[in-house]
Amino acid sequence: MSEVLLEARDLTKKFPLSRRRCVHAVGGVTLSVNAGETLAIVGESGCGKSTLGRMLIGALPPTSGEVRFRGHTITGLKEREFSAYRRQLQLIFQDPYASLDPRMKVRDLIAEPLVTHRVCETKDELTQRVLDLMKAVGIPADYLNRYPHQFSGGQRQRIGIARAIALDPALVVCDEPVSALDVSVQNQILNLLRELQEERGLTYVFISHDLSVVRHISDRICVMFLGKVMEIGPTEDVFAEARHPYTQFLLDSVLPPDPHRRGKSVRLLAGEPPSPVDPPSGCCFRTRCPFATELCASKEPTLRRAGSVEVACHHQSQPPSSSD
Amino acid sequence: MTQSTLEVSHLYTSFFSERGEIKAVQDVSMRIGKGQVVGVVGESGCGKSMVARSIMGLIKKPGKIVSGSILLDGQELTSLGENELCKIRGKDVSMVFQEPMTSLNPTMRVGLQVQEVVSIHENVSKEEARQRTLAILSAVGIPEVKERYNAYPHELSGGLRQRVMIAMAMVMRPRLLIADEPTTALDATVEAQIIALLRQLADNGTSVLIISHNLGVIAQLADHVYVMYAGHVVESASVFELFDNPLHPYTLGLLRAVSSLRSQSKVLQTIPGIVPNLAHLPVGCSFAPRCDKCMARCTSTQPELVAVGSGHEVRCHLTKRVDAQ
Amino acid sequence: MNPSENMNVVSVAEGELGLSSPAATFEEPASVLRRLAKDHKISIVSAIIIVLFVLGAIFAPVLTPYEYDSINLSDRLAAPSLAHLFGTDEGGRDILTRMLYGSRVSLVIGIVPTLLSVVVGTFIGMVAGYHGGKVDTVIMRVADIVMSFPTMLLAMVVMYTLGGGTANVFLTMVLVGWAAIARVVRAETLKLKESEYVEAARIIGVRQARVILRHILPNCLPTVIVLFTLEIPSSILTESSLSFLGMGVQPPSASWGLMVSAGREFLYHAPWLCFAPCLAIMAIVLAFNYLGDGLRDVLDPHLQSQ
Numbered sequence: 001m002s003e004v005l006l007e008a009r010d011l012t013k014k015f016p017l018s019r020r021r022c023v024h025a026v027g028g029v030t031l032s033v034n035a036g037e038t039l040a041i042v043g044e045s046g047c048g049k050s051t052l053g054r055m056l057i058g059a060l061p062p063t064s065g066e067v068r069f070r071g072h073t074i075t076g077l078k079e080r081e082f083s084a085y086r087r088q089l090q091l092i093f094q095d096p097y098a099s100l101d102p103r104m105k106v107r108d109l110i111a112e113p114l115v116t117h118r119v120c121e122t123k124d125e126l127t128q129r130v131l132d133l134m135k136a137v138g139i140p141a142d143y144l145n146r147y148p149h150q151f152s153g154g155q156r157q158r159i160g161i162a163r164a165i166a167l168d169p170a171l172v173v174c175d176e177p178v179s180a181l182d183v184s185v186q187n188q189i190l191n192l193l194r195e196l197q198e199e200r201g202l203t204y205v206f207i208s209h210d211l212s213v214v215r216h217i218s219d220r221i222c223v224m225f226l227g228k229v230m231e232i233g234p235t236e237d238v239f240a241e242a243r244h245p246y247t248q249f250l251l252d253s254v255l256p257p258d259p260h261r262r263g264k265s266v267r268l269l270a271g272e273p274p275s276p277v278d279p280p281s282g283c284c285f286r287t288r289c290p291f292a293t294e295l296c297a298s299k300e301p302t303l304r305r306a307g308s309v310e311v312a313c314h315h316q317s318q319p320p321s322s323s324d
Numbered sequence: 325m326t327q328s329t330l331e332v333s334h335l336y337t338s339f340f341s342e343r344g345e346i347k348a349v350q351d352v353s354m355r356i357g358k359g360q361v362v363g364v365v366g367e368s369g370c371g372k373s374m375v376a377r378s379i380m381g382l383i384k385k386p387g388k389i390v391s392g393s394i395l396l397d398g399q400e401l402t403s404l405g406e407n408e409l410c411k412i413r414g415k416d417v418s419m420v421f422q423e424p425m426t427s428l429n430p431t432m433r434v435g436l437q438v439q440e441v442v443s444i445h446e447n448v449s450k451e452e453a454r455q456r457t458l459a460i461l462s463a464v465g466i467p468e469v470k471e472r473y474n475a476y477p478h479e480l481s482g483g484l485r486q487r488v489m490i491a492m493a494m495v496m497r498p499r500l501l502i503a504d505e506p507t508t509a510l511d512a513t514v515e516a517q518i519i520a521l522l523r524q525l526a527d528n529g530t531s532v533l534i535i536s537h538n539l540g541v542i543a544q545l546a547d548h549v550y551v552m553y554a555g556h557v558v559e560s561a562s563v564f565e566l567f568d569n570p571l572h573p574y575t576l577g578l579l580r581a582v583s584s585l586r587s588q589s590k591v592l593q594t595i596p597g598i599v600p601n602l603a604h605l606p607v608g609c610s611f612a613p614r615c616d617k618c619m620a621r622c623t624s625t626q627p628e629l630v631a632v633g634s635g636h637e638v639r640c641h642l643t644k645r646v647d648a649q
Numbered sequence: 650m651n652p653s654e655n656m657n658v659v660s661v662a663e664g665e666l667g668l669s670s671p672a673a674t675f676e677e678p679a680s681v682l683r684r685l686a687k688d689h690k691i692s693i694v695s696a697i698i699i700v701l702f703v704l705g706a707i708f709a710p711v712l713t714p715y716e717y718d719s720i721n722l723s724d725r726l727a728a729p730s731l732a733h734l735f736g737t738d739e740g741g742r743d744i745l746t747r748m749l750y751g752s753r754v755s756l757v758i759g760i761v762p763t764l765l766s767v768v769v770g771t772f773i774g775m776v777a778g779y780h781g782g783k784v785d786t787v788i789m790r791v792a793d794i795v796m797s798f799p800t801m802l803l804a805m806v807v808m809y810t811l812g813g814g815t816a817n818v819f820l821t822m823v824l825v826g827w828a829a830i831a832r833v834v835r836a837e838t839l840k841l842k843e844s845e846y847v848e849a850a851r852i853i854g855v856r857q858a859r860v861i862l863r864h865i866l867p868n869c870l871p872t873v874i875v876l877f878t879l880e881i882p883s884s885i886l887t888e889s890s891l892s893f894l895g896m897g898v899q900p901p902s903a904s905w906g907l908m909v910s911a912g913r914e915f916l917y918h919a920p921w922l923c924f925a926p927c928l929a930i931m932a933i934v935l936a937f938n939y940l941g942d943g944l945r946d947v948l949d950p951h952l953q954s955q
Contacts, residue, residue, distance in 0.1 A: 255540030
């Protein structure tokens with residue numbers, strides 16, 4: 001087993017709405033990320049995966065809990081103390097249109113992290129570093145003085161990636177990096193991310209709602225629902241046999257790009273998603289779960305090991321048959 | 325052959341800007357039979373949404389339909405004025421957009437928004453309009469309709485809002501429903517539900533035009549598929565024919581890109597290059613710069629759409645040659 | 650969050666065609682001029698009028714043979730003629746000459762305090778917006794109070810306590826002017842603060858001051874430029890009103906407001922006394938307004954798509 005790079009312990013994030021009410025975005029997530037691996041965090045919109053991703057790199061302070069990077073607590077540090085970790089923990093944004101300042105040239109956009117952390121001594125060195133980064137992500141060098149709006153979505157995402165890897169980080173959180181891109185461009189970016197990981201020994205936390213992308217890129221997968229981890233384990237094992245009812249539904253709802261497999265596997269999830277303002281008692285998935293019992297309403301299940309995976313379900317010892 | 329609800333022939337739609345004419349839709353012909361689901365698939369900027377907007381008469385200045393005809397049950401739509409189009413929109417043809425939040429009025433109860441459609445198109449009593457609204461809301465699978473009728477859009481989940489949009493589109497029992505990326509903003513589990521609902525509408529006799537970039541949605545829902553690239557239809561075939569026997573290099577590339585994602589291969593198949601800018605289209609075939617089978621002819625002459633089998637058409641110089649042999 | 654969630658249908662459709670990208674906010678000055686010339690011809694005319702006024706003010710001594718303060722009682726209240734294009738006033742001074750010299754005062758008072766208000770207001774607005782919390786609340790309450798206070802009353806208080814004169818006119822106008830600018834810039838900053846590229850800069854580790862300077866300020870600038878051009882006319886009008894009420898520039902110096910004030914006594918038998926300066930005020934105010942409108946349309950991506 002490789003070394004643990006990043007650990008989250010009982011991370012919670014609440015966003016206050018008014019004096020009494022708040023959104024429970026993330027509720028008590030504990031997980032670890034191993035060096036060199038890709039951990040995918042999947043779940044539907046509002047499940048807290050982006051909030052969790054931002055807390056992992058210290059971009060958002062948790063309400064409670066802590067994050068440890070290489071054994072050092074990075075939660076609650078002052079800006080100066082944190083800046084050493086800042087270089088190690090970076091983020092790739094979902095929207096390549098919104099995440100680049102429209103008034104900056106590519107040269108300045110890619111140089112910004114290098115300038116901020118005073119990595120380069122001379123101007124020539126800086127330009128050289130920028131050119132190297134552009135080459136690494138596949139942006140032609142003669143585009144140095146162009147503005148973001150002169151690029152397509154895929155190229156902009158390459159610029160975003162160059163900014164994220166400029167400081168040689170140890171861990172990069174990729175927040176839905178390909179979901180805003182066209183199908184034919186999406187694979188280019190996924191290939192690029194994989195190449196960069198191999199060349200630079202990067203560790204990824206890959207946030208996505210697209211299970212086929214996740215299956216391709218990740219080593220381990222963490223399924224979230226309403227701010228809580230439902231199931232976590234090696235990607236192959238989870239896809240081969242999902243233990244948690246929610247994971248099963250999620251896998252079933254993938255529409256296969258094959259007309260011969262039409263309507264076969266579609267099992268529809270009943271009811272409406274519960275509100276993160278007023279989450280259900282006990283297991284947060286119970287209001288939509290066909291296997292829910294009284295136990296599920298009274299006691300919240302904790303993550304328990306079942307073979308190679310960990311599952312938060314009271315009934316996981318007798319997994320409901322998925323043959324129907 | 326069944327009678328067709330919609331017949332689009334040789335449609336050209338352009339936008340006229342200071343940079344010149346931008347040809348968003350070029351020579352697009354398509355046919356939708358009664359109760360048929362037709363899919364249009366393509367990437368951003370391929371003109372698929374513009375086809376939908378042309379049919380709805382929603383092309384705004386500086387754009388306009390340059391030529392071509394759009395027949396809805398034999399009635400020509402391109403020659404109609406705005407007033408006549410208003411009578412048809414929402415009643416005979418209706419449209420569901422991608423984003424259910426911005427398409428609903430946030431200050432109006434959803435029930436009233438659906439009911440408004442009825443009272444605009446038909447002179448009925450308030451009570452009858454209300455009854456019809458409640459009926460359609462439950463028909464599209466909204467639970468506890470009486471309570472939801474009085475809800476505001478923000479009180480509903482994304483899936484329910486999209487159902488309200490579909491209810492609005494379906495309340496007049498239109499002959500044609502156009503769904504422009506109806507599930508793109510929704511979660512996977514909700515997407516499956518909406519696809520099932522659209523399928524059910526088609527089975528009840530509504531013709532559906534579904535526009536999507538998602539090959540999964542198209543494979544699950546469409547009977548016949550048009551693949552668009554840079555304003556042109558590059559291939560059209562029945563859904564089985566298209567997925568089993570794709571002929572255009574672009575279709576092939578798309579299907580390979582999607583299927584390699586599902587395979588064990590480490591390196592994913594891609595289509596090199598970027599989607600072309602419609603303002604600077606290459607001479608000849610617009611896919612030529614990205615095509616791995618590009619020949620000299622491809623960069624000089626625009627290929628024609630040729631039939632290669634029953635209902636299967638391809639716009640590629642390669643196919644033409646195969647066909648001629 | 651879906652990227653297209655905030656786009657309306659029109660912009661999605663146009664974005665697909667590359668007609669207007671979300672980043673179309675960026676403009677080189679030359680391209681701003683080109684687009685103004687194309688879609689807003691009236692603002693080019695306005696710009697030319699403004700330049701003419703400025704040239705007139707600078708070259709006043711060259712353009713006219715008369716002195717602005719030389720009294721010539723034999724020529725009192727002369728009607729417009731070839732010798733005196735706009736006639737003469739009660740002291741026999743050439744009105745055109747006084748207008749040209751007066752435009753120095755009016756333009757300087759129109760532009761300098763407005764520029765000061767814009768600089769002060771932008772700074773305060775950005776700090777309030779970016780900081781939030783108590784700083785924001787205090788600054789904005791002060792701005793509310795300033796804006797609810799009648800301008801003329803405040804001006805009178807300043808003038809009576811500190812005396813008249815150009816410097817005090819400046820002071821009054823900045824005291825009043827910053828608040829409206831600060832409000833708009835604060836709102837803009839609040840929006841930009843939440844934008845992904847500001848978050849991206851923070852995740853890279855860029856410090857607060859630099860985020861404000863590098864990311865917030867440049868993206869506020871189009872708004873600020875538009876506000877600047879739209880505030881100038883109201884400054885010119887304020888100066889005119891103050892001078893009209895006798896609290897601004899003191900005779901024998903000339904300013905347009907002062908000239909209107911002096912001319913009103915003779916409104917019936919020598920209307921040209923008021924006519925010319927009124928026309929000048931109207932022309933410059935309209936010119937700045939049209940230029941501001943044009944710039945707003947060209948620089949604001951939200952109005953562009955319509």
